[in-house]
Amino acid sequence: MSRGLWFVAGAGAGVYAMVRGRRAAEALTADGLRDRWNGLTLGARLLRDEVAQGRADAEVDLRARLGLTPAGTPELAAPRTSTRTASNTPDTTDAPHEEGTT
Template structure:
């Protein structure tokens, strides 16, 4: 029983090592490196898009909170109620 357990343990470790070696061999080929580079660039593009979307959402939220114009130009004039009180328009 004990020898069988060690035999299975050694066989399992050998199979694991062979699989890892095959994956490493495939990863360092030209195609493997190209696949990894494409994955990195895809991840970077997705991150950039997520950051841009979050930035636009936050900017919209802040513009709504402070009552700024949605077109992106800062409002330098007072709201209409204040202009009417001062008599300017």
């Protein structure tokens, strides 16, 4: 039993080494290097596209949270009604007005 086990282990190691050696030799040929380079450039393009899509999604989300239009200008709010009765000018500031001071 022990000899059979060592025979199978040695045969497996030989097959493994032969396959790894063949793959390494194929990778170092001109076609193998070209394939690896094309794979690298494709991976870089995919990464660039994913980053750009993520950036665009984040910008849309940020603009939605801040209430900005895609052009980058703030949306106009509905006009506020004036609480001042002394004049006809609309109240355009958020600060409270003191009546009687001019």
